[in-house]
Amino acid sequence: LAALRRGPATAEATEDLVALLGVLTGGYEPGIRALFAEADASGEAETFGPLVALLGHVDAPPLQCIAIDVLGGICAASPHFKAWLVKETLAVSQDLPNALRSPAPPARFAALEFACLLVEVEGFREAFQKGGGEAVLRAMLESEPPAPPRPTGFMGGLMAAAFSGGATPALARGGGARRDPMPRELAEVVLGRMGGPAPA
Numbered sequence: 240l241a242a243l244r245r246g247p248a249t250a251e252a253t254e255d256l257v258a259l260l261g262v263l264t265g266g267y268e269p270g271i272r273a274l275f276a277e278a279d280a281s282g283e284a285e286t287f288g289p290l291v292a293l294l295g296h297v298d299a300p301p302l303q304c305i306a307i308d309v310l311g312g313i314c315a316a317s318p319h320f321k322a323w324l325v326k327e328t329l330a331v332s333q334d335l336p337n338a339l340r341s342p343a344p345p346a347r348f349a350a351l352e353f354a355c356l357l358v359e360v361e362g363f364r365e366a367f368q369k370g371g372g373e374a375v376l377r378a379m380l381e382s383e384p385p386a387p388p389r390p391t392g393f394m395g396g397l398m399a400a401a402f403s404g405g406a407t408p409a410l411a412r413g414g415g416a417r418r419d420p421m422p423r424e425l426a427e428v429v430l431g432r433m434g435g436p437a438p439a
Contacts, residue, residue, distance in 0.1 A: 240277060243289040250299040257293065257302070261309040264316075271316050283323050287313075291324065294334035300343035307338070307349040311356055325360045336370035339379070344422075351425035358432045373433065376426045383423040 242256050263270040278286040293306035310330075314321045325331050335357075338350035354372070357363050367373060 240274075240286060240289070244285075246289075250296065250302050253293065254302050254305055257290065257305050257309055260290070261305070261312060264309070265312045271313070274313070275317065275320075283320075283327070287320070287324075288328075291328050291330055291334075294330055294338060297337055297341060297346075300341055300346035303338055303341070303346045304349045307353045311353060314356055321357060321360050322362075325357060325366060326362050331357060331363055331372070332366040332370040335367065336372035336375055339372060339375045348422055348425075351422055351429070354429045355425055355432075358429050364433045367433070373430070376430055379426045380423060380430075383421070383426070385423065 240260070243253070243260075246253075264274050274286070290306060290310060293302055294310075296302050296306075310324070314324065335350055335354060338346055339354070341347050341350070354367070354376075358367075364373075
């Protein structure tokens, strides 16, 4: 965290630091406890701000993707952190819509997964609409090809473990063939959970 605050010289060095943070906190209880203890001591903005700021690195899609993955893991561990991220940062009102506009498909897909993870947090819709996120998703539905028929029990996505209760099509339960969700399917999930019907 201290190294992230100082700001490494290159995007590649930052990727390495964020990946290390992900290893130390992803599914590792002592690591995630230590992270939240630091937030209690130093404040959430001081602790998480440098990581959240990486969402805005539109010129470095690999860095955006790994930052989204690590933030998704932290969100899965703490509903309080999800609420803070939506209400107290520019992640949803600015960075997430911008990531959805990325020319890099991996960054757009990671942003769609992240939106699925956050969509039911209070205040998401208002913040997301403020940044033009809903309009981006509707434009995506117009440009993306229809999804192929969905096999029973398909899974996919780096943050699959973070989704619960069928938050995305990627977590359909059951056996049989599996495939990653299509971007169109994730966009439909976000729009549907925001309360507005997705275009046919």
